[in-house]
Amino acid sequence: MxxxxxxxxxxxxxxxxxxxxxxxxxxxxxxxxxxxxENAAGASPEELLAAAHAGCFNQAMANNFGMIGLEAASIETSIEVDLQFVESRPTIRSVHIETQATVPGITKEQFDSCAERSRTNCSISKLLTCDITLDARLIP
Incomplete structure (x- = not known):
């Protein structure tokens, strides 16, 4: 654990x-x-969350591709965490996922389905209660 x-x-x-x-x-x-x-030097819990979410999402994508008999040549993902103060309290309002992947033999429909399943079912996405948006691009 x-x-x-x-x-x-x-x-x-x-x-x-x-x-x-x-x-x-x-x-x-x-x-x-x-x-x-304030973007000063040092760590940010939300930045660490974004990195963890990106890693989790990529593994979910690879798993979803594997379930249809395909393997990614590459998957690149970035996560933007929208952290705002709401009623003077730090609040994660939303998360935006940007991903691009090269997957030999995949159709656009298959890719979109795998990306959407990853958006909703990776373990970190399932943990979050905020809106999670996705911009997924298939790279030939």
Whole structure:
């Protein structure tokens, strides 16, 4: 079971903390209010969520292609997390997925179906309660 951890010292806006993973992929990576909300150096939990979602989505795509007997030559995905303050609280309003893939032998209809299934069924998509939009392009 994956484990992540965080430390924090100080106030919300002036404090600082670290984010780590049990397997050591992230080891005490610093983060602050400024790194999260003001694009300063350091980690952002939402940016880490976006990276995790992109990885999860790509594996879902590969699995969906495999279920119809096909294999991707490449899948490239980026995730944009729309983080806004709503009633003075940070809120993830939506997530937008942009993906492109090269899959020999796939039709546009098959590709679109695989992309949509990945959008709705990858484990991180299933966890999120916000709107998740998708722009999927098949690269010949």
């Amino acid at each position: 994956p484990i992540g951890s965080s430390t924090w010292k100080g106030t919300w806006k002036q404090g600082k903390g670290t984010i780590s993973t049990e397997r050591g992929i992230l080891v005490r990576v610093p983060y602050t209010y400024a790194s999260r909300f």
